[in-house]
Each structure stands twice: as C-alpha cells, then as structure tokens.
Amino acid sequence: MKITYNREACQGHNRCYMLAPELFDVDDEGYAILRIDGEIPAELEEKAQLAADNCPEYAIELVTE
C-alpha cells in the first residue's frame, strides 16, 4: 500500500500530523510534508488509513497496487 499527498488541496488542517506523525511532518507554515516515499510499513498502515480518513480536503489517498 502506498500513500499520496496533494499539496495543492492541503489547507493546513494538520489532522494527518496529529494522527500519524510517523508519516507526516509539517512545514513552518503548517502545511503537511509526507515523510515516506514508497510502500507504507505494515505497522503504520492503520495510521495511514486514519490520516486519509480524516483529511477534510481529501488531500490524502491510499493506493493499493
């Protein structure tokens, strides 16, 4: 499973950073930064799901290949 983050859609709600800090950091202006590239480690899949499910701007998606 992979995770995608759409910077254009992100408005800095910071829900992902609160729910999944292992996967998301924030920049100085409060916009999200995706911390991983490629496959989500199995132990973080639940947190990735939470980040996607709670983004008010639908900026995060999980992709299963």
Next chain:
Amino acid sequence: MSNTERPPVVDWATDFDHTHPDYGQNAPEIWDELRATCPVAHTERFGGTWLPVTHEAVSAIAHDTENYTSMGVVVSENKPEIPAPMGFAPPITSDPPFHAIARRLLLEPFAPKPVKALEQYTRDCCNGLIDDILASGSDLTDAATEYAQHIPVRIIAKMLGVPETDGDKFRRFIHQIIETPGADTVDEDGGGSFDEYLDAAIAEHRANPKPPGEGDLIDHLTQADIEGTPLLDEHVRGTIALLLIAGIDTTWSSIGAALWHLASHPEDRARYTNEPEIRLFAIEEFLRFYAPVTMARIAVTDHELGGCPVKAGDWLLLPFPAANRDPEAFDDADKFIIDRQQNRHGAFGLGIHRCLGSNLARMELAVAIDTWTERIPDFELSDPDAVRWSVGQIRGPRELPVRINLDTVNR
C-alpha cells in the same frame, strides 16, 4: 437590534433568522428539517440571505472564490464598505490574490510547533481558573463564565504581548467587542478607545522593534512587509482585531460546548477521563458535533445554487456545523461518537480560508478539557433550563451552570 425585537420566524425555509433566539436553542433540529425539505433555505431578512445546509453545498461555496467574496463574513443589515481585496480584517475578509499574501504573514506564528510552545502556559491558566473555582468552596459554578470564557482571552493577550498591567483593561475591551460587536469601544477608566489603544501599541512596537524571533505577535506584524513595503497601520490593526474577534468567542464556545456535553453525558465523561487514548478523537468529535462557527460570503455573480436563483449582492451563510451533521457526509451523523475514527469535519472551515488559528484553538480546547476533567472528573448540569446558547454565527453556551462533585476533585 436586540434579540427580543426580532420578528417571529414564520417558516424556516423561506423566512429564517439565524439571530433569533429559537435558532440559538434549536439550530440542529432546524438544519435537519431543512436538509430533508429545503436544503437551500432563504430569507428576505438582511437584504436577502441564503442558508445551504448540506455538506456538499457548504463545501462547494467555501472552495469557490469566483462566485463569492469574503468581503462580508458576518451577515448584517448593511454590507461592509471597505472593499476587497484587503477588507476590514485581512486575511479573513480578503479575496485572492491578496488573501494569500496577507494570510502568509500569519501562518508561521499559528503553525503547530509554535502553538505547542504555548501549551504549558495554557495549562497553567486553566489550573489557575480551577484553583479559583475550588477555592470558593461552593459546589456550584458557571463553566462558561468562570472558566471557558477566560482561557482564549489570556492566551491571545500573551501572544500579543499585552503587558500584565493592562490585563484588566484589555479584558474590558474584549468583552465590549464581544457583547456589542461593531460598536465603538470606550475604556471605562477614561483611557480612550480600543482603536486608540491598538494604535499606541503599534506605534510603540514600531519605535522599539525587538530582535527577530524575540518579539510578540504585534512585532511580527509591524516587522513584516509585503514586497518590501511595511504593512499599513490599518492592516496591522485590522489583523489584530481579527485575531481577537475570531479567536475568542469561537474558542470559548467550543470549550463550553464540550463541557456541556460532558456534564450531560455521564458515559462519555467517564470515557474521556479514564481512556486518555481516545482524547485525540474526542476533541475532533466535539469540534464536529458542536462546531461553533458559521461563516458568510457575498455573491458576486447571478448563479444557481441547488436550483435556487442567487443574485449578486445576496448574503450566503456557510453553516459548517450543519455540514458536519449531514448524513450524506458522515455515518451516524446525528450521533456523538466519542472515538469516531472517520471524521473529515469542517469545524475550522474548508478551502483557502481554513481557520488560521485552528491549531491554537484545538490546543486550547484539548488542554481546557483535559485540565478540567483531571481536576473535576465528576460534574453535571445543575439547572439544564438555565443553559443559554448564543445566537448568530457563533454558537456556544454563554451560561452553563454546573454542580461539581466535591468528593472527587483533585485540589
């Protein structure tokens, strides 16, 4: 016009009035009924105003800066006279492209990491307020006026660098602004208006600039520039006014609403206290279910909204709390689920105007509820009929009498 003078509402679909006391007491029921019968309600009041209540419509308007302007964000009888792009209180009243410039000036101090640094100060404030409540010896208090109300005022005063000696004066101004918005503020001790107070503070900050990184929020603004030009005094003053007006009433409302919920729902009260791992979710559910803020826009084009003919110049309300209870967008939307795992709520708005202070407000709410429940784990409404909810675009309990179980408090 005071609320008691509002003409009675004949029909909420065609004659709604969000400033009527019935709306304050029954807003969720009114939204549910409208969603089922007339999802874009209208009123001739305030010169013509629309009230969409679905998540889809509210989200679409919030994301559409072509058909709507933010020049007016509070519905009133008169349209604002200061035009976009800046508006009265940038960036909330600003439109693109100026909006992004004005907003960017403020993003850093309100980003999660600087806000985190205020957490301990906030906790100390909350504990101080609870010390005072418990010191009275009574088991009765008002959680809105003795607790929730004071927290955001103290934090914003700290951020603005208001001297401790001006604390009382500052709080009097804030209460005047909140109680009679739009009216001129006069200091009871004869010290001039709030605008004069702010102008003096701005001049003082300009005359004695602090080194970068050491200043307060007023330093941040007076030292900021737009393409090399310092901000105009009215920009700085408007932004400070925005931080006060937008940051205090709203946060007070959400803290009060969360305490109202816990006071009246013993099971959730016990879970919040005993299961710290659900608090992250509980705070968001408080925000979804009791979202305090309804924003507004003014239409700039003639267009259709949900089959309704919107005309340029019409007001539109954006009831985020109604969107948050739309069953099309949330499972069991009408149920408060304290550990809800899927919660894309729009309590802080959606789109480019996402509440600039959302990280601060969320931190204050979480610290306020954590501190209260740690010190006062058992409490209930002492007089449910005496709870009074505010009317208008900010909804929260203004009077919240509670009875504390003194046997369980942590002094």
